Amino acid sequence: MKPSIEYKDVSYRYPDGTEALKGVSFQLAEGEKVALLGSNGAGKSTLLLLANGILMPRTGEIFVAGLRLASENLKAIRQYVGLVFQNPDDQLFMTTVYDDIAFGPLNQGVSAEELDALVKTVLVEVGLVLESEVDVLPEIASKAPQNLSFGQRKRAALATILAMHPQLFVLDEPTSNLDPHGRRQMIALLLSLPKTSLIATHDLEMVWDICERSIILDGGLIVADGSTRDLLSNESLLEAHGLELPAQLRYS
Amino acid sequence: MSQPFSARAMLLAALALVVSIVVGAPHSALVVITIVTLVVMVSLLAQASLRKLLLRSLVVLPIAGGMALFAPLRFLGRTAEAVGSAVAPEIAGAAGLAETVQSTGMLGSLANAYLAGAPLMVQMILTSWLCVLVLLTLATVCPVSDLLFALEQLRLPRALTMLLGFIHRYVDLLRSELSSLSRAMVLRAPTLSRRRQVLLYGNLAGSLVIRTQDRAERVSAAMLARGFTGVLPRRHQQRLVVADITLLVIAVVFSLAITWV
């Protein structure tokens, strides 16, 4: 079976000279949920932005569902990879939630008639609307993104990507800045997604719950790649790369 | 809340009304009362706070008043004849303007000019206020996103409508960032005078500019990731329905009436 995404010796250097990635190789099988761990500045965000060609590797190659990442394949690749940004205010830029969710599908060529149904479906999927209310277009769809709570915005951001039906989810810090309740809801939501996911995060507790495999990045290099349980029980490894196990996991 | 009229029709109606209020000045008491009644009715129907609307409409007073202040000065330095000829002859005669030519110095003639020009001044301010009232009613009745969509349908340049959408989306966010920055500044320098604070505004603004540039890059990446090609996609084109057309016809007739009556 073809891997969902494959990085082959990928390096990236920013124009200002920062070496963000120095020869990274790994692959994700279909259906796998993989966590991308590492301290700030380890290269996680760069790695995510490379996944759908927002950035292009300086050296090395990336294959998405067998397609090589190159400008002629970008459209298909962006259809396949759904990238959710850390800050929902970067992700939600239209004037209403409806328009924001519709933005991706409209660019994909979804017709206006199908939009209403699509918007309702994804709003239900992310739990912003209860299933029983979906006869009419829910009120939240006509709200401006800035009038939602932070947790709602996080979920709306996820909805904008769900609406495009990607096969691979790439999530940057899906639980950051959420209150405990919102965080638990988000974790439940992520668990319910049957899709292949690559999740960059500092939330090791969530990783423990969701991802069977983890990759640790440090200084632009992959320093460990293996089962989450193995990696998270290796305290010296975590410590060496600036990661800290939350107390709850340490004693469990 | 569903509205009987589309935002486009309401926007057009409001614009027609504003233009006719400006072109049709000066206004008789009848016209003023009619427009105010209209505004009151619309905002009552929309269950908007009338008090808030009226208070908000007062913002125009200082600016309009400041500009209207100069209007009576046109009468300064003119001879009575000149004023008389600007005034219709029969009025000048009735008021006995021609006989009252007596120089009493600067203050006297100034008072004179303002007294003669007061109605003009009042009319200018009144016109401004009525227009603001109409526009603010539109803004209270119509959700902002609908108004922006209406502007897009009225074929404003795309670059401009995109900017309008972004302003609506991000201005509150940036404002709250700005106030937390300035709060943090004031808290660390409680004794700083207002004037010294202004000198530091550049730093607040500067750090916001940089944050904004970084944010713009992230937003742009998020848009590219969702297939943005430089042009915002259009939603389904709405047609004007019967209710809209009725509203427009009424608005046009009403506007013509204001202009010519």
Add this chain to the structure above:
Amino acid sequence: MHIPDGMLDTKTFTTLWAGGASGIGYASWWIRRHFDSTKMVLMAVMASLIFALQMLNFPVALGTSGHFAGGAAAAIILGFWPASVVMTAVLIIQALLFGDGGITTLGANIVNLALCAPSVGILVYQLGCRLHSVPAARIISSFLAAFSSVVAAAALVAIELWASGRAPFYPVMTAMVSWHALIGIGEGVITASLIAFLLKVRPSLLGITQPVDKTSVGKLEAEPTSSPGAQVKPTSSTSSAQAGSQQGVVVVFAVIALAAAGLSFLASQHPDGLEYVYFETGIGSFFEELGFSKLAPLADYLIPGVANETLSVVGAGIIGVVLTGSLLFIVSTLIVRSRVK
């Protein structure tokens, strides 16, 4: 400085609408030609920032305060045409949603604040930078740029009020320019310290290429990849945007000159807008009959003994404006107080 509806007569506002609309139409075309999607987004988010920055208040005089307008700053950071579209968007939002400015006067406000202010700003800034390339020269020129952009826009407002027959030339010009010279100082100080900050922290934003510090987060910019189907146009850097601005300035001055020519032509055809109708329809006569004009006799000339008519008109104008202005100030303060409660 936003002119509200009702302050300009029909010939003036239609002429300025034509001028403003053609200027902005050209600006939008220029942007679509020169900007890729990344730059479009940068401009759009910057537009919200300019609007947000207008929150910055500074004391002017007599307990009043002015606020940052940002025309010159926008032009220095974004280049002239983008700045004009940004300012126009801000003006539209203010007029439609906040009752600040007007619909019939939108054209005038666009000409004053979105075309004239940024063009004067960028012209002064570039002239200053050409004289000297040291950072201090940039900072001083940005102060002068912001100051002159405010004063120039105020002068245009005065001319428009005069062309509308709503104010005599000298008093309104003197008052507008001197008042806005004070406001211009605040605008200049904020703009200059903003430019000083950016020179230190991110000079690339000002079109200055220098080794950037490594911690800079603005990494994404350098390698934008447009999607397939996107018009891949030559990505113009900030400096090239500014290069395009000189043509822009010329075009704007041409537009303003044309508008002025059209205005003076029209002005010679019609006596006045409101004033004419006001006396013709008899509303004026109502007040006349109340006897207002009998209360104080009309003078031949303003100040007896002062032969120079212009001087005496200016003098009397200032006194009149100050007197009525303070009255208005008291009234509006009372209104504001009651609103705060």
